[in-house]
Amino acid sequence: MTIGFFDSGIGGLTVLEESLRRLPAQDYLYMADTLHVPYGTKPQEDVKSYILETVEMMMAEGLEALVVACNTATSIAVSELRERYALPIVGMEPAVKPAVEMNRATGKRVLVFATPLTLQMPKYYALVSRVDDGGIVDSLPLPELVHYCEDLQFDERIMSDYFRDKLSGYNLNEYGIVVLGCTHYPFYTNILRQILPSHIQIVNGNAGTIRRLSALLSRYGVAGGRGSGKVKFMCSSGDPAYIDKMRKALDFLYESNS
Known part of the structure; x- marks a missing residue:
C-alpha cells in the first residue's frame, strides 16, 4: 500500500521520517505544495483552497491512507478532507x-x-x-x-x-x-x-501522529505493509530541484536522529 504525506514544504518530512522508522514495511508518497509554501502567514481561505487542490493531485496516485503532516493544514482542512475521501486520514495538532x-x-x-x-x-x-x-x-x-x-x-x-x-x-x-x-x-x-x-x-506531535496512523490502519484492516520503505517525492510546482532538496532534507534528518 502507499501512504501519502502532505505538507506545504519539507516540514512534513519530520513526520515521514518517524513513520519510516516505525512502519518500514509501507511505501510512501510525499507531496509538498511548493507553489504556496509557507502556509502559516497566508489567509485561511486561500490556504484551504491550496490544500484541497494539492491533495486532489495526490489521490490520483492511488493512496490508501493520508497523513496531513502540517498543523496549519490540519486545522484548516482535515474535516473537509475526511468528508471527501473514504480512506484513513490522520492530522496533526501541537503536542x-x-x-x-x-x-x-x-x-x-x-x-x-x-x-x-x-x-x-x-x-x-x-x-x-x-x-x-x-x-x-x-x-x-x-x-x-x-x-x-x-x-x-x-x-x-x-x-x-x-x-x-x-x-x-x-x-x-x-x-x-x-x-x-x-x-x-x-x-x-x-x-x-x-x-x-x-x-x-x-x-x-510526530510520534503520536504515527501511533494514530498505525492504529487507524489496523482498524481499516490495512496494517500489514507489503512495501519496503520506498518514498516517491512530488511537489505542486513540479520542480526537480525541490525534489532533490526533499531528499537532502530527509538525509539530514536521518543523520541528526541517528
Whole structure:
C-alpha cells in the first residue's frame, strides 16, 4: 500500500521520517505544495483552497491512507478532507496535551512554538482551553522559521542567534517543556537542545501522529505493509530541484536522529 504525506514544504518530512522508522514495511508518497509554501502567514481561505487542490493531485496516485503532516493544514482542512475521501486520514495538532500532563507536577510552564496562522485558529484555542486548566501554556509565533527551514538554513551560529533573540523576553527557568507546534521546527531540535536550559524538554506531535496512523490502519484492516520503505517525492510546482532538496532534507534528518 502507499501512504501519502502532505505538507506545504519539507516540514512534513519530520513526520515521514518517524513513520519510516516505525512502519518500514509501507511505501510512501510525499507531496509538498511548493507553489504556496509557507502556509502559516497566508489567509485561511486561500490556504484551504491550496490544500484541497494539492491533495486532489495526490489521490490520483492511488493512496490508501493520508497523513496531513502540517498543523496549519490540519486545522484548516482535515474535516473537509475526511468528508471527501473514504480512506484513513490522520492530522496533526501541537503536542500541548501531553506537555501539560508532563508538566503538571513540576509547577513549570509550557511554551508552544508555532506559525502565526496555527496560533490564530479556533482549533488551537479550543485545544489549549480544553487541556490547560492551570493556565500554564504560553505561545510564541515564529513566522520566519519555515523560511529558514525551506532554505535548508541549519547553520548552528545563525539559528542559535535567531532563537536567542526570539526567547530574549522569556524567563526560561519558568518553563519545563517547549512544544514544537509546526512540523518544520523539529529540524532544529539539536540546536534548541544546545541553547535551552538542560531542564527543558522538547516535544513534538510526530510520534503520536504515527501511533494514530498505525492504529487507524489496523482498524481499516490495512496494517500489514507489503512495501519496503520506498518514498516517491512530488511537489505542486513540479520542480526537480525541490525534489532533490526533499531528499537532502530527509538525509539530514536521518543523520541528526541517528
